[in-house]
Amino acid sequence: MEIFYRDKNIEQIDRRSLEELQYKQLIYTLGFALRTPFYKTRLAQSGIYSPADIKSLKDLKKIPFTTKDDLRECYTQGLLSTSIDNVVRIHTSSGTTGVPTVIYHTQEDLNNWTDLVARSITACGVTKKDVFQNMMTYGMFTGGLGLHYGAERIGILVIPTSSGNTKRQLQIMKDFKTTVVHATPSYMFHMYSKLNEYGFKLEDLHLKKAFVGAEPYSENSRKKIEEIFNIDVYNSYGLSEMNGPGVAFECVYKNGMHIWEDSYIVEVIDPKTEEPVKEGAEGELVLTTLKREATPILRYRTRDLALIYKDSCPCERTHRRLSRITGRTDDMLIVNGVNVFPSQIEQVIMEIPEVGNNYMINLSKQGAMDKLTVKVEIYSKLFHGDISELEHLKAKIKDNLRASIIINPNVELHEPGSLPVFELKAKRVEDERPKL
Numbered sequence: 001m002e003i004f005y006r007d008k009n010i011e012q013i014d015r016r017s018l019e020e021l022q023y024k025q026l027i028y029t030l031g032f033a034l035r036t037p038f039y040k041t042r043l044a045q046s047g048i049y050s051p052a053d054i055k056s057l058k059d060l061k062k063i064p065f066t067t068k069d070d071l072r073e074c075y076t077q078g079l080l081s082t083s084i085d086n087v088v089r090i091h092t093s094s095g096t097t098g099v100p101t102v103i104y105h106t107q108e109d110l111n112n113w114t115d116l117v118a119r120s121i122t123a124c125g126v127t128k129k130d131v132f133q134n135m136m137t138y139g140m141f142t143g144g145l146g147l148h149y150g151a152e153r154i155g156i157l158v159i160p161t162s163s164g165n166t167k168r169q170l171q172i173m174k175d176f177k178t179t180v181v182h183a184t185p186s187y188m189f190h191m192y193s194k195l196n197e198y199g200f201k202l203e204d205l206h207l208k209k210a211f212v213g214a215e216p217y218s219e220n221s222r223k224k225i226e227e228i229f230n231i232d233v234y235n236s237y238g239l240s241e242m243n244g245p246g247v248a249f250e251c252v253y254k255n256g257m258h259i260w261e262d263s264y265i266v267e268v269i270d271p272k273t274e275e276p277v278k279e280g281a282e283g284e285l286v287l288t289t290l291k292r293e294a295t296p297i298l299r300y301r302t303r304d305l306a307l308i309y310k311d312s313c314p315c316e317r318t319h320r321r322l323s324r325i326t327g328r329t330d331d332m333l334i335v336n337g338v339n340v341f342p343s344q345i346e347q348v349i350m351e352i353p354e355v356g357n358n359y360m361i362n363l364s365k366q367g368a369m370d371k372l373t374v375k376v377e378i379y380s381k382l383f384h385g386d387i388s389e390l391e392h393l394k395a396k397i398k399d400n401l402r403a404s405i406i407i408n409p410n411v412e413l414h415e416p417g418s419l420p421v422f423e424l425k426a427k428r429v430e431d432e433r434p435k436l
């Protein structure tokens with residue numbers, strides 16, 4: 001397999017030099033953090049008044065965590081380390097409720113972010129010969145502009161279609177021979193489902209690769225997207241608090257996402273005890289920016305659950321690899337006392353070949369008990385077949401779900417295209433239970 005690097009020296013840096021670099025960058029970051037009203041107070045409460053109070057990477061644990069609520073309380077300038085005159089752009093989180101979290105960028109911040117994205121997409125074998133259509137929303141959401149500038153940096157032709165208007169997306173893909181796209185997993189499925197309706201055939205497209213991220217999806221969904229389009233799909237992880245895309249990205253081996261550890265310190269903690277988990281165990285990701293001036297963020301509780309693989313990658317990058325995000329500490333559903341992650345449900349239903357591309361999870365009450373209903377779209381030909389086949393399929397989905405999530409769900413089968421479609425982030429859980 002051909003392996004591509006953008007900056008081999010950094011991507012293959014030995015671990016000891018990497019740790020030295022991380023410490024140097026942490027001190028640099030603390031310098032900026034101590035200039036923000038928020039960290040000045042917060043760090044003083046932990047006895048940290050100057051970067052010199054952190055003597056080694058081991059001292060990282062002396063730094064208190066930062067949460068999303070902290071960031072919200074800093075709205076608008078509590079986390080700004082420099083004069084607003086030095087800021088060239090802001091981004092916010094994609095949250096649609098409440099106060100957003102704001103990230104300020106200097107030109108240097110944007111340059112560093114752009115480099116990380118350029119490095120990431122090069123790692124999946126994308127070159128300037130490709131044609132890249134960016135189907136993520138442009139604007140405050142980081143998926144649009146983040147990938148845009150990174151891709152331009154490697155000299156590729158970028159088509160900034162942004163999200164939505166599937167017919168137009170497909171027409172442009174055909175006319176300009178798009179070879180790489182960036183989209184959410186649900187949008188990839190949506191696009192496929194519209195191909196024929198809009199008068200296109202798979203042969204009209206020249207697609208080879210897709211960067212797919214921004215929401216959780218299972219390995220089975222990846223395989224499904226790869227099969228239906230006959231392409232390679234690379235997982236991409238990022239969050240606006242840490243710039244956006246370019247935090248962790250898969251290489252050509254597609255075996256977990258390299259976290260760019262020259263730019264972020266990653267910790268994995270037990271969300272309850274807040275202590276580090278054993279090496280290789282699953283826990284909450286905690287991230288520290290190492291190359292950000294305007295809005296440095298220290299030990300950010302991402303609420304994302306994942307693990308770091310212990311083995312090395314055949315690409316010989318030394319930056320460790322992150323598993324898929326298996327859930328969030330805050331999207332966990334408790335159904336009749338049992339914890340359920342929507343990603344577990346997806347994992348099970350996507351293993352069933354008759355299941356189509358869309359599903360919803362509904363929570364309601366039946367008397368005093370919780371009722372969990374999984375609504376799944378199935379391929380249309382099944383609706384025209386034998387009714388007993390449908391009953392059989394329903395029972396199979398139910399049994400497989402019960403085996404995985406322990407509780408007994410209701411299953412509803414739906415025709416393709418009948419469940420809501422989300423062009424940005426899918427909101428697949430409807431919780432109609434009254435709050436206790």
Ligand code: AMP
Pocket residue numbers: 093094095142212213214215216217235236237238239240241244302304324325328
């Ligand atoms: P935002 O700050 O709006 O970009 O949202 C970031 C959040 O999206 C992360 O904290 C994750 O929960 C989720 N996310 C981003 N990329 C992925 C991915 N590849 N897999 C699963 N979840 C993701």
Ligand code: ZN
Pocket residue numbers: 251252253258313314315316317
């Ligand atoms: Zn690799």
